[in-house]
Amino acid sequence: MVARPLSTKQVTMESINQRVVKAEYAVRGELVIKAGEMDEALARGEKLPFDNIIYCNIGNPHSVGQVPLTFHRQVLALCMHPEMMQNEQIVANFPSDAVERAKTILAGTGGHGLGAYSHSKGVAHVRNTVAKFIEERDGGRKADPEEIFLTNGASDGVGRLMDLLISSTTDGIMIPIPQYPLYSSGLTLRGGAAVPYYLNESEGWGLSTEGLRESISAARADGIDVKMLVVINPGNPTGQLLSYDNMAGIVKFCAEENLVLCADEVYQENIYIDDRKWSSFRQVMLETETPIELFSFHSTSKGYFGECGLRGGYFEANNIDTDVLDQLYKVASMSLCSNLPGQIMVDLMVSPPKLSDPSGPLFQKEKEEQLASLRRRGEKLSAALNTLTGVTSNPSEAAMYAFPQVALSPKAVAAAEAAGKQADTFYALALLDATGICVVPGSGFGQVDGTWHFRTTFLPPEDQIDAVIDRMRGFHEDFMAKYA
Amino acid sequence: MVARPLSTKQVTMESINQRVVKAEYAVRGELVIKAGEMDEALARGEKLPFDNIIYCNIGNPHSVGQVPLTFHRQVLALCMHPEMMQNEQIVANFPSDAVERAKTILAGTGGHGLGAYSHSKGVAHVRNTVAKFIEERDGGRKADPEEIFLTNGASDGVGRLMDLLISSTTDGIMIPIPQYPLYSSGLTLRGGAAVPYYLNESEGWGLSTEGLRESISAARADGIDVKMLVVINPGNPTGQLLSYDNMAGIVKFCAEENLVLCADEVYQENIYIDDRKWSSFRQVMLETETPIELFSFHSTSKGYFGECGLRGGYFEANNIDTDVLDQLYKVASMSLCSNLPGQIMVDLMVSPPKLSDPSGPLFQKEKEEQLASLRRRGEKLSAALNTLTGVTSNPSEAAMYAFPQVALSPKAVAAAEAAGKQADTFYALALLDATGICVVPGSGFGQVDGTWHFRTTFLPPEDQIDAVIDRMRGFHEDFMAKYA
Numbered sequence: 012m013v014a015r016p017l018s019t020k021q022v023t024m025e026s027i028n029q030r031v032v033k034a035e036y037a038v039r040g041e042l043v044i045k046a047g048e049m050d051e052a053l054a055r056g057e058k059l060p061f062d063n064i065i066y067c068n069i070g071n072p073h074s075v076g077q078v079p080l081t082f083h084r085q086v087l088a089l090c091m092h093p094e095m096m097q098n099e100q101i102v103a104n105f106p107s108d109a110v111e112r113a114k115t116i117l118a119g120t121g122g123h124g125l126g127a128y129s130h131s132k133g134v135a136h137v138r139n140t141v142a143k144f145i146e147e148r149d150g151g152r153k154a155d156p157e158e159i160f161l162t163n164g165a166s167d168g169v170g171r172l173m174d175l176l177i178s179s180t181t182d183g184i185m186i187p188i189p190q191y192p193l194y195s196s197g198l199t200l201r202g203g204a205a206v207p208y209y210l211n212e213s214e215g216w217g218l219s220t221e222g223l224r225e226s227i228s229a230a231r232a233d234g235i236d237v238k239m240l241v242v243i244n245p246g247n248p249t250g251q252l253l254s255y256d257n258m259a260g261i262v263k264f265c266a267e268e269n270l271v272l273c274a275d276e277v278y279q280e281n282i283y284i285d286d287r288k289w290s291s292f293r294q295v296m297l298e299t300e301t302p303i304e305l306f307s308f309h310s311t312s313k314g315y316f317g318e319c320g321l322r323g324g325y326f327e328a329n330n331i332d333t334d335v336l337d338q339l340y341k342v343a344s345m346s347l348c349s350n351l352p353g354q355i356m357v358d359l360m361v362s363p364p365k366l367s368d369p370s371g372p373l374f375q376k377e378k379e380e381q382l383a384s385l386r387r388r389g390e391k392l393s394a395a396l397n398t399l400t401g402v403t404s405n406p407s408e409a410a411m412y413a414f415p416q417v418a419l420s421p422k423a424v425a426a427a428e429a430a431g432k433q434a435d436t437f438y439a440l441a442l443l444d445a446t447g448i449c450v451v452p453g454s455g456f457g458q459v460d461g462t463w464h465f466r467t468t469f470l471p472p473e474d475q476i477d478a479v480i481d482r483m484r485g486f487h488e489d490f491m492a493k494y495a
Numbered sequence: 496m497v498a499r500p501l502s503t504k505q506v507t508m509e510s511i512n513q514r515v516v517k518a519e520y521a522v523r524g525e526l527v528i529k530a531g532e533m534d535e536a537l538a539r540g541e542k543l544p545f546d547n548i549i550y551c552n553i554g555n556p557h558s559v560g561q562v563p564l565t566f567h568r569q570v571l572a573l574c575m576h577p578e579m580m581q582n583e584q585i586v587a588n589f590p591s592d593a594v595e596r597a598k599t600i601l602a603g604t605g606g607h608g609l610g611a612y613s614h615s616k617g618v619a620h621v622r623n624t625v626a627k628f629i630e631e632r633d634g635g636r637k638a639d640p641e642e643i644f645l646t647n648g649a650s651d652g653v654g655r656l657m658d659l660l661i662s663s664t665t666d667g668i669m670i671p672i673p674q675y676p677l678y679s680s681g682l683t684l685r686g687g688a689a690v691p692y693y694l695n696e697s698e699g700w701g702l703s704t705e706g707l708r709e710s711i712s713a714a715r716a717d718g719i720d721v722k723m724l725v726v727i728n729p730g731n732p733t734g735q736l737l738s739y740d741n742m743a744g745i746v747k748f749c750a751e752e753n754l755v756l757c758a759d760e761v762y763q764e765n766i767y768i769d770d771r772k773w774s775s776f777r778q779v780m781l782e783t784e785t786p787i788e789l790f791s792f793h794s795t796s797k798g799y800f801g802e803c804g805l806r807g808g809y810f811e812a813n814n815i816d817t818d819v820l821d822q823l824y825k826v827a828s829m830s831l832c833s834n835l836p837g838q839i840m841v842d843l844m845v846s847p848p849k850l851s852d853p854s855g856p857l858f859q860k861e862k863e864e865q866l867a868s869l870r871r872r873g874e875k876l877s878a879a880l881n882t883l884t885g886v887t888s889n890p891s892e893a894a895m896y897a898f899p900q901v902a903l904s905p906k907a908v909a910a911a912e913a914a915g916k917q918a919d920t921f922y923a924l925a926l927l928d929a930t931g932i933c934v935v936p937g938s939g940f941g942q943v944d945g946t947w948h949f950r951t952t953f954l955p956p957e958d959q960i961d962a963v964i965d966r967m968r969g970f971h972e973d974f975m976a977k978y979a
Binding site: 019020021022023024026027028029030031032034036038039040047069071072073074077079081084085087088089091092094095098100101103104121123124125126127128129131163164166167170174175176177178193196197200238239269270271304312317318319320321322330331332334335338341342344345346347348349350351352353 | 563832
């Protein structure tokens with residue numbers, strides 16, 4: 012149909028919420044849109060210098076070949092179509108513990124199944140399972156299911172927390188640089204102030220409490236009411252694992268400065284080093300007896316399961332006033348509840364089969380192989396990156412990412428400027444053009460001025476990682492020579 | 496653990512976003528919280544004047560016994576655990592069209608399945624199916640998959656539309672009174688202005704264009720920049736079906752006043768009268784050749800499927816600038832994508848089996864029985880309500896609700912005031928106390944000053960509807976006598 016003339020339109024780039032226009036989300040930004048167009052061109056049979064796009068821009072494991080865990084999907088399928096459990100021929104093809112678990116979960120929904128809205132915090136049965144998981148994980152310290160909210164992935168919960176805290180341009184949240192752009196874009200969208208603090212690349216992306224103190228002082232001097240500190244551990248985009256001492260220092264800082272701590276812990280199962288183990292901020296808070304107001308986030312999208320599409324997640328509140336939790340509950344109720352398959356995946360994530368269960372051995376094997384493979388891929392990519400001219404990359408201790416620094420020459424920076432691009436975007440676009448590898452420029456996450464990075468996942472299948480490295484190497488050395 | 500003293504807390508009722516505190520969402524408000532407590536008391540074995548809570552507060556069909564559609568859940572289960580399709584014994588127990596459909600859908604996800612983030616607008620294959628559905632529904636007028644966004648239920652999309660339009664206290668949206676509180680609460684949350692217009696109870700909850708004009712003039716005189724008009728058709732909480740002429744008048748009004756139309760059409764499959772049929776606002780716009788900027792919403796939660804827990808939905812944009820759609824896409828990308836099982840349920844909702852398909856006859860039977868039963872329950876409840884002293888209820892032409900008016904006496908109003916309650920809340924609480932029936936007071940939706948209503952679903956199973964009516968009648972006549 013004929014569109015109305017622009018002049019009479021209500022909804023235009025000028026009339027809409029300018030905070031929406033300003034918000035940036037690089038993980039699915041310019042690079043990815045261009046990669047999508049190239050993908051379509053390849054599908055149409057057009058010739059490009061490569062046969063396929065390799066998406067290294069996003070932690071989306073199943074999109075690059077990871078297969079789901081057998082037990083988890085068996086239970087989900089049975090919950091989705093419970094009639095299957097009345098059919099002997101079908102049931103005979105499922106392990107007994109999958110059938111038992113499906114029955115337990117369905118009973119936990121009050122028999123309503125996946126088609127009914129649940130309690131707006133999520134199915135109580137699942138929140139009980141999560142509480143038990145947190146308790147065991149954190150050395151036996153009781154968790155309260157009433158302080159747990161199930162969400163559509165972790166992003167959903169982070170958004171709600173921001174809605175709670177941000178109502179004016181002087182409301183501020185401390186975010187790491189580099190950071191996952193959910194935080195910066197969420198702040199822009201809500202009109203709040205991002206109060207940046209820097210992770211120290213030369214110390215494995217650790218934090219200095221001194222840096223935090225400088226950052227908060229500067230913000231307060233500018234009239235910002237700093238309400239919360241965001242820490243992503245394991246790190247995104249950095250792949251670091253914070254030391255226990257570092258974490259204890261952060262908790263102490265929050266206690267002293269009266270800050271809520273937002274602990275983004277969605278990569279807690281993705282640890283690839285043996286000399287240190289991951290601890291939750293909750294555990295550190297409890298062990299150091301430094302009570303703070305704490306929100307912790309977890310997700311089904313990462314770990315060794317990578318169930319992004321199911322949009323499961325939860326947050327747990329610690330030391331938050333009951334009245335405030337009631338407000339969060341009210342806001343949750345406005346969107347009724349998070350999706351039920353995602354809720355059930357949360358249950359399965361935090362309570363997988365035990366080794367002695369019928370599905371235990373297979374589950375254990377799938378889990379170990381997945382984590383071992385991720386470790387190998389991370390180590391391989393990291394090592395390769397460090398052999399490229401002018402590239403340094405901290406080891407990927409955890410998560411799914413490397414965040415290498417690229418020493419781009421003044422000539423490359425000038426060429427980028429002439430093209431109206433940031434230098435790292437210029438580099439990443441050239442990489443995409445030449446190789447079909449899609450990464451995200453460091454400027455999408457934030458970086459020290461004058462340094463240039465990109466974030467790449469190490470998720471492509473093991474047999475393709477070599478190809479990724481070879482393609483990247485070929486392009487990179489040409490690029491560096493061209494702009495030497 | 497010992498909580499920190501309140502005095503040092505960051506997050507308090509005083510410090511948080513006061514717009515959150517102000518927002519009200521009655522569908523899961525005071526009444527429902529109390530009903531939940533009673534439910535727990537009954538479960539503990541406590542004695543109450545009734546054996547069970549009957550939840551008539553929310554359109555949540557599976558929670559009150561509706562069973563899912565067989566074909567839809569078969570396909571979803573197969574997509575959830577595709578390995579089943581490699582097992583002959585299992586496949587033999589599924590109809591061939593369910594297996595075919597599951598394969599088609601999985602291929603449509605690029606083979607990634609339900610575990611991968613999709614395109615942030617949703618899987619292209621599903622959006623194509625939706626576009627085809629819209630085209631056929633609206634008399635063959637082409638729809639564009641690029642203008643379709645899949646969402647976690649319809650609420651999710653409405654929220655994003657509000658994010659786009661509301662950035663100051665002078666940004667206003669016209670909402671019907673009575674309305675579904677998603678709109679009022681969403682506006683409060685975003686600090687925008689609700690511009691109310693009244694549905695005419697004495698004319699079957701229709702709209703007068705004159706009323707719209709008065710409402711917009713008054714708002715503009717107050718300095719409100721009115722951006723959008725919300726129409727819910729079929730109506731919630733009113734259960735009305737707007738006439739075609741009424742709809743054409745609304746479209747013309749939007750064109751003349753340069754307003755976006757937000758058409759909440761989630762009950763489009765829930766029609767219980769034969770003399771008029773439902774038309775989409777898109778169809779009316781196209782047929783009357785009155786182009787307007789239009790967003791239409793649909794959901795898997797209602798209809799004859801009632802798949803609330805899967806959180807599937809979509810919105811379609813018409814005549815919206817491409818640049819603005821790109822902004823909506825960016826905002827969608829910040830939460831990655833809507834959940835995949837919900838997306839697939841959308842595909843199945845808009846493209847169910849044909850009668851000639853192996854699953855066609857069963858699907859047809861399930862659909863017709865469900866709709867016929869809903870119609871019988873609605874008629875029965877409506878008729879019964881109209882026999883109660885001082886109660887009048889328009890026929891429930893559509894949706895899942897009756898919204899009866901109750902002529903509460905000055906004595907009842909005074910007693911409510913003394914209890915610090917709105918009169919309709921006082922009535923609904925007394926109803927809950929006496930009968931275990933949970934309805935939502937009219938004040939949660941808005942009503943003409945001095946009139947009192949409540950919203951009740953007619954979702955309880957057919958064999959319980961008589962009991963609902965009997966319990967309600969007993970309470971109501973006592974209440975009216977007591978406060979005569």
